[in-house]
Amino acid sequence: MVVKKYMQLVSKDKKHLIKACPYVFVFIVAFLLSCYINTEMDDLILKDAINKYGNVFEWARFYGNNWGGRILSQGILVLLLQLPDIFFQIINAFMWMLLIVYIVKIFDYKQLLKKDVALILFFFMMLILLPSSVLRWTVFWKSASVSYIWGTSTALVTMWPYVKLSFNDVPTVKDWVLAFVCCIYASNYEQIAVLLCAGMLLLLLYSAFSNKNKLPFKSLVLGSVLLLFSIGFTAFFLAMPGNTARLTSEIIQWYPNFKMYSVFDKASTGINYALGESEKRIAFLYLALAFIVLVVNLKRNSRLMKVLSAICFVFYLFNFIHRIGDSLNGTFYMLSRLFALADFEAADFVITGKRAMAECVNIVMICFLGSSLCVLEENKFDMTIFIAFFGGLATMAMMGFSPTIYASGHRSMFICFLLMLCSLFKSSLVIARRYM
Numbered sequence: 001m002v003v004k005k006y007m008q009l010v011s012k013d014k015k016h017l018i019k020a021c022p023y024v025f026v027f028i029v030a031f032l033l034s035c036y037i038n039t040e041m042d043d044l045i046l047k048d049a050i051n052k053y054g055n056v057f058e059w060a061r062f063y064g065n066n067w068g069g070r071i072l073s074q075g076i077l078v079l080l081l082q083l084p085d086i087f088f089q090i091i092n093a094f095m096w097m098l099l100i101v102y103i104v105k106i107f108d109y110k111q112l113l114k115k116d117v118a119l120i121l122f123f124f125m126m127l128i129l130l131p132s133s134v135l136r137w138t139v140f141w142k143s144a145s146v147s148y149i150w151g152t153s154t155a156l157v158t159m160w161p162y163v164k165l166s167f168n169d170v171p172t173v174k175d176w177v178l179a180f181v182c183c184i185y186a187s188n189y190e191q192i193a194v195l196l197c198a199g200m201l202l203l204l205l206y207s208a209f210s211n212k213n214k215l216p217f218k219s220l221v222l223g224s225v226l227l228l229f230s231i232g233f234t235a236f237f238l239a240m241p242g243n244t245a246r247l248t249s250e251i252i253q254w255y256p257n258f259k260m261y262s263v264f265d266k267a268s269t270g271i272n273y274a275l276g277e278s279e280k281r282i283a284f285l286y287l288a289l290a291f292i293v294l295v296v297n298l299k300r301n302s303r304l305m306k307v308l309s310a311i312c313f314v315f316y317l318f319n320f321i322h323r324i325g326d327s328l329n330g331t332f333y334m335l336s337r338l339f340a341l342a343d344f345e346a347a348d349f350v351i352t353g354k355r356a357m358a359e360c361v362n363i364v365m366i367c368f369l370g371s372s373l374c375v376l377e378e379n380k381f382d383m384t385i386f387i388a389f390f391g392g393l394a395t396m397a398m399m400g401f402s403p404t405i406y407a408s409g410h411r412s413m414f415i416c417f418l419l420m421l422c423s424l425f426k427s428s429l430v431i432a433r434r435y436m
Contacts, residue, residue, distance in 0.1 A: 022116035023097060026123050030096035033139075034089040039081065042143040046074060047081040068246050069237035072188040073146045081142070092145060099153035100126075106156060106163050106384060107426040112433050122425055130417050131281045131410065138414040148414050151189040154182035155196045158230065162203035165219060166383055168211045176222055183226060187233035191395045191415055197234060198394075199387045200227045206383045247403065255403035270400020272341045274393045275362050277413055278420070279339060283316070283323040285420050286369070290316040292427045293372040295435075300378075308368060315365045366393070373423060376430045385423050392419030 039047060053059040056078055060071045068074075080088045104118045113121070127135070138148040158179045161171035171179075187193045204223045207215060251258045261269070279286065290313040297309040315338075322335040342359040370389040374382045395415045399405040405412070 019116070022119045023101070026100055026119055027093050027097045029123070031089055031093035034092040034096075035085075037089075037092070037140050037142055037145070039085075039142060041141075043077075043081060043141075046078050046143065049078045050082055064240045064242050066245050067242045069190075069240035069243050070147065070188050071237075071240070072185060073150065074143070077142060077146045088142065092149070095145075095150045095153050099149060099156065102153065102156035102160060103422055103425075105160065107388070107422050108429055109163065109167055109384075112429045122421075125421055125425065126418070129282075129285065129421060130414075134281070134410040134414050134417055137409055137411045144411055147189045147192075148411070151186055151192040152415060152418065155186040155192045157182040158186055158196060158226070159199055159203070161219075161226075162200050162207065162223060163384060165207035165215060165223060166203050166211075168207075168215065170216055170219055171222075176226070179226055180229065183230045184233055187230055188237050190234075190238065191398065191412065193230070193234040193237070194398065195387075195391050195395050195415065197227070197230050199391060200230060202387060203383060210381075250403040250407070254407040255405075258403040266400045267397070268342070268400070269405070270397035271363075272359075273399055273405060274396035274416065275366060276339075276341050278393065278396065278416060279319050279362070280323055281410075281413065282417050282420055283320045285417075285424055286316045287313075287320045288424055289373060289420075289427065290369055292376070292424075292431055293369060296376050296431060297372070305372075309372065312365055312368050312372075315361070316369075373427055376427055382426075385426055388419040388422045388426075392416035392423075395419075 049059040050056065053062060056075055059078060060075050063074065064071050077088075080091070100119055100123050103122055104115065108115075108118050138144045161175045161179050164171045164175065183196075186196050200223070204220070204227060207223070208220060290309075294309045294313040297305045300306070318335050319339060322333070322339060325333065326336070337354060338358055338361065340355055340358055341362060342355045370386070370393075373389055374386045376382065376385075393416055396413060399408070399412050402408075
């Protein structure tokens with residue numbers, strides 16, 4: 001009996017070790033990648049913060065009053081920069097792992113793919129399919145990684161209970177506790193905070209009105225409280241005087257004409273920024289998504305959907321061809337006209353008929369693609385893809401209201417591109433289950 005129990009314990013330990021292998025693998029690779037991150041530019045200023053202001057609280061007071069509201073994420077970096085690099089590298093690798101784990105949990109909720117395979121697969125999809133220029137100024141820069149990698153990972157942890165509710169499952173106490181803790185950090189970064197609040201609200205409403213089985217009243221109350229909690233912290237960080245001071249400084253330095261634009265001008269600029277930059281830099285992802293939509297709709301009875309899906313696929317195939325030719329040679333060709341969007345920043349604010357037509361075509365195509373992805377499974381609307389696809393684009397479009405829309409470079413594209421990759425990941429699993 002003793003020997004039998006011992007063998008059972010050994011067998012359980014082996015199973016736990018095998019299950020831990022993909023997590024350890026992702027952590028080790030992320031740690032090694034983190035070793036390539038240098039301390040540069042803004043990192044050097046933050047590293048000197050304790051020496052200049054005496055302690056992190058005095059620095060936070062100065063920063064919050066004079067430069068911005070990201071006192072939490074940047075404050076943690078201030079403390080880490082006082083320590084040897086190994087401390088940042090370990091925590092950064094853990095945040096990488098947290099990001100991948102929760103992406104797989106959310107976008108493969110039904111576990112269509114084995115978790116160990118899914119973790120490693122998506123990890124390398126990120127490294128291979130996301131533009132290197134975007135990764136360089138988010139993942140491989142300390143001042144940015146604490147906002148983009150850490151902010152996105154904590155936002156996904158916060159959103160996890162809402163995803164469970166949308167699938168008619170009841171979140172555990174652990175899920176809620178982690179969500180409340182991570183919510184504070186995620187609310188500190190503007191782009192992800194706005195997306196988080198909107199995503200939480202949509203998932204909560206979807207859970208309350210679409211599920212056939214009634215969810216526990218307690219879960220809906222906790223979801224509402226956490227949503228208000230997130231909105232409150234987001235408002236708190238956005239209301240810091242430093243944001244106003246920085247806005248004035250950035251307008252003077254980067255965008256002197258910014259205050260001349262109306263709300264419509266800023267919104268239009270942001271939409272064009274989201275469309276133009278995403279079509280340019282992740283043309284392959286759009287093409288892959290359009291192909292998935294085409295494959296699914298060809299199996300359906302609706303002739304209209306077949307035709308529209310074929311048009312959408314051809315459009316993104318042309319986009320893919322155009323971006324390759326343009327990046328290699330920069331030659332103006334007939335396809336260029338199809339993707340030449342309206343210029344809302346032109347001095348005379350005149351939009352030609354051809355550009356207006358191109359604008360409409362691009363908007364219609366992106367809307368058709370996104371909405372089709374949300375209904376890949378018949379008689380079911382996928383709220384997670386809706387939030388990822390349109391919410392990702394919204395994080396770029398909201399940059400139209402920031403004078404650093406161009407000065408930020410490729411950093412502000414990271415969340416959108418990552419969520420587009422999540423959309424591709426989930427939609428690929430959906431059609432794999434159906435056709436394979």
